[in-house]
Amino acid sequence: MNSQLETHANEADGETQRANVLTAKVILLLAALAAISNLSTNIILPAFPEMARQFNVSSQKLGLTLSSFFITFAFAQLLVGPLADRYGRKRLVVGGLMIFVVGTFWAANAATFDMLILGRVIQAIGVCAAAVLARAIARDLYEGENLARALSLTMIAAATAPGFSPLIGSMLNTTLGWRALFVVVGMSAILIALFYARGIGETLPGRRRVTQSVPAVLIAYVKLASNRLFILPALATSLLMSGLFASFAAAPSILMDGMGLNSLQVGLYFAATVFVVFAAGLAAPRLAHRWGSRAITLSGLATACLAGALLLVGPSNPSLGWYSLSMVLFLWGMGIANPLGTALTMTPFGKEAGLASALLGFLTMAIGAVSTWMVSTPKFPTVAILGTTQTAVCLLAIMLFAWYAKRKVPHSTQRT
Numbered sequence: 001m002n003s004q005l006e007t008h009a010n011e012a013d014g015e016t017q018r019a020n021v022l023t024a025k026v027i028l029l030l031a032a033l034a035a036i037s038n039l040s041t042n043i044i045l046p047a048f049p050e051m052a053r054q055f056n057v058s059s060q061k062l063g064l065t066l067s068s069f070f071i072t073f074a075f076a077q078l079l080v081g082p083l084a085d086r087y088g089r090k091r092l093v094v095g096g097l098m099i100f101v102v103g104t105f106w107a108a109n110a111a112t113f114d115m116l117i118l119g120r121v122i123q124a125i126g127v128c129a130a131a132v133l134a135r136a137i138a139r140d141l142y143e144g145e146n147l148a149r150a151l152s153l154t155m156i157a158a159a160t161a162p163g164f165s166p167l168i169g170s171m172l173n174t175t176l177g178w179r180a181l182f183v184v185v186g187m188s189a190i191l192i193a194l195f196y197a198r199g200i201g202e203t204l205p206g207r208r209r210v211t212q213s214v215p216a217v218l219i220a221y222v223k224l225a226s227n228r229l230f231i232l233p234a235l236a237t238s239l240l241m242s243g244l245f246a247s248f249a250a251a252p253s254i255l256m257d258g259m260g261l262n263s264l265q266v267g268l269y270f271a272a273t274v275f276v277v278f279a280a281g282l283a284a285p286r287l288a289h290r291w292g293s294r295a296i297t298l299s300g301l302a303t304a305c306l307a308g309a310l311l312l313v314g315p316s317n318p319s320l321g322w323y324s325l326s327m328v329l330f331l332w333g334m335g336i337a338n339p340l341g342t343a344l345t346m347t348p349f350g351k352e353a354g355l356a357s358a359l360l361g362f363l364t365m366a367i368g369a370v371s372t373w374m375v376s377t378p379k380f381p382t383v384a385i386l387g388t389t390q391t392a393v394c395l396l397a398i399m400l401f402a403w404y405a406k407r408k409v410p411h412s413t414q415r416t
Contacts, residue, residue, distance in 0.1 A: 026141065029199050030154045032192045033093065033134040037073070037127045040104065040185045041066060041248070042162040042270070046170035046263035047178035048252040054178075055113040059257060063249045063376025065120050067369045070245065072124035074365035077132045081358025082217045085210045089133050089140070089354075090202045096129025097193040101186045108182035119182075130192070132354075132361045139346050139353035140203035148293070148343040149285050155339045156281035162248065163274030167267030174263065204354075220352070224359055229348050232404035236297075237341035238363040239397040240304055243390040244334055245368035247327065250375040250386040258382070259320055276328050280335025293340045294405040300337030301398045304330050308390025311383055318383060330390065341401070367393070 044051070048059045055062075084092045103122025110116035134154065142150045172180050224230050255261045255269065280300075287296045307330035314322050342360070349356040371393065375385050 025199055027150060027153045029192075029196055030134045030138055030150070031156075033130040033137075033196065034154055036097075036100070036185075036189055036192055037124075037131045038162045039165045039188065040100075040123055040127065041069060043165040043169035043172075043181050043185060044178065045166050045248065045252050045270075046266050047173040047181060049256060049263070050173065051116075051178050055116065057113055059252050061376065062252075063372055065116060066245070066249050067372040067376060068117050069120045069124045070365045070369035070372060072121045073128045073131075074362045074369060076125045077128040077358045077361045077365070078221070079358075080129045080132050081136075081354040081356075082220070083354075084129070084133055084136060084204070084358075085352070085354035088202050088204045088206075088209060089137055090197065092129045093133050094193050094197055096126045097189045097196075099126030100130075101189050102126070104182050104186035104189065108179045108186070127189070128361065128365075132357050135342065135346060135357040135360070136353040137200065137203050139350055139357070143347070143350065145285070145289070147347060148288065148340065151343050151346075152281045152285050152339040155335075155342075156278050162270065163277065164271050166270040167264075170263035170267035217355075220355055221359060224349070224352065224355060228404065228407065230345060230356065230359075232400050232407075233297075233341050233345040234360045234363055236301065236397040236401035236404070237338060237345060238360070238367045239393040239400070240301060240334055240337055240341070241364050242367040242371040243304060243308065243330065243393050246371035246375045246386055246389045246393075247330065249372040250382050253375075253382045254323065254386070258317060259323075273327060273331055276331040277335040280332045281339060284336045284339050287336065288340055293344055294401075297337045297340045297344070298398065298401055298405060300333040300335075300340070301394055301401060303333030304337065305333075305391060305394035305398060307333065308387050308392075308394055311387025312391055314387075316381055316383060323383075326387075333394075344404075 044065070048062050052059050052062055080092055080096070100123050103119050103124075103126055106122055107116055107119025110119055135151070138147060138150045138154065168184075169181050172184060251266070251270075255266050256263070261269065284296065284300075307326045307328075310322070310326040310329065311318070314326075318326075345360055346353065346356055371389050374389055375382060
């Protein structure tokens, strides 16, 4: 690999050194970086019926605002990883959030459905830096059990975005209209950029930065993707998350069109689901400490698979109770398996944290784009295709992670 390490004798520019000590300020800022993309996606869900009427499209077709966001996000972050390893985290995070703000206000002023999609694409190009580098920054600062704990706490806090944002979105949509949702998201991104720049700053010292040519970056990605210690847990985690994205994309059609819930009721429903993810995220490190990360991750994947199977064996038009049982099981399994799987994926690759985080993010969003597109097609009943999607991706995730779990993993401070 043709790479040149940039060394800087003077590092008195405020770069943060690895402390491996968890602080509330850092966790909250990492959570904000990880959550802003979820906020921008889920806050608009209760407004789908109104947006569908204005743009003269179906609620299912509005799912393209999600899949276009995910696929753009997936490819854009492949550039973010190596750029962050070369120039540091701070420039990419702040610059990306500013691009996101531009896309957000473009979407807020969209006059056609195509303009709305374009705004979502610009949003994805910008916000991918924040989401990708939240993981890389955590890897810069922490290792071992503290890394797993930091990722769990970050994901718990970030889970409040998809949980509470529909409730906020429904209230804003009712009083101010759907365009106000994008304005709120844009203002939030500006505040996050300011607090990040002052609260965390640069976490990758100049002596650890790497300059690579384009061929070298491609080779690095290929080498990382061919490393089973990375690709197996990364694919398993990404497949699991694609089931969650499919659930979000299908929710407006199932809850509003199928069950007749209004936007406020949908917002309250999603807000209630936050506590499931919150509890699972708190339980994950404790369970992993006792029984091992790999065993607990497998149990989480199996639970999520059961959730999808419930939708398949249940009625084609399920009651709210049956649908909620499936949702709770999936969120519990995801809340356990995702942070542990992410930590297992990232831990062996501290020197390539930006690259590893970008490739993990690419896999997550690319597979998520496919799953959201599948549930957005009007050719199949939404509940049936959601159950099929969740069951299939979770079964494949279990097989891949079981293969990984049988392999010997280098010793670390985290019990695996």
